[in-house]
Amino acid sequence: MSSKSIEKDQTNLIGRDFNGRVRVNFKQIIIEFSSFGKSEKIDYIYSGNEKIPFREKHPIYKIIFRNEFAEETKDIIRNLLKNKEN
Numbered sequence: 597m598s599s600k601s602i603e604k605d606q607t608n609l610i611g612r613d614f615n616g617r618v619r620v621n622f623k624q625i626i627i628e629f630s631s632f633g634k635s636e637k638i639d640y641i642y643s644g645n646e647k648i649p650f651r652e653k654h655p656i657y658k659i660i661f662r663n664e665f666a667e668e669t670k671d672i673i674r675n676l677l678k679n680k681e682n
Contacts, residue, residue, distance in 0.1 A: 650658065 650661075653661075
């Protein structure tokens with residue numbers, strides 16, 4: 597073994613691999629999703645514009661909503677009482 601430096605093939609540094617194929621730099625790929633076809637509105641995605649009465653909402657949603665409302669109400673009351681004392 598020698599400690600001589602070996603000249604590297606310059607074609608590898610230009611963006612081609614050893615077989616002569618062009619290398620792909622995935623960091624610079626731009627995909628235009630609009631060119632894949634027409635974008636159309638999907639109806640099954642919830643948009644937030646629907647008027648659903650609270651009694652018809654999912655039971656888990658009702659529980660979460662009520663718990664968050666109760667916690668928020670407790671915080672507001674605590675803050676009011678604390679400000680009243682000061």
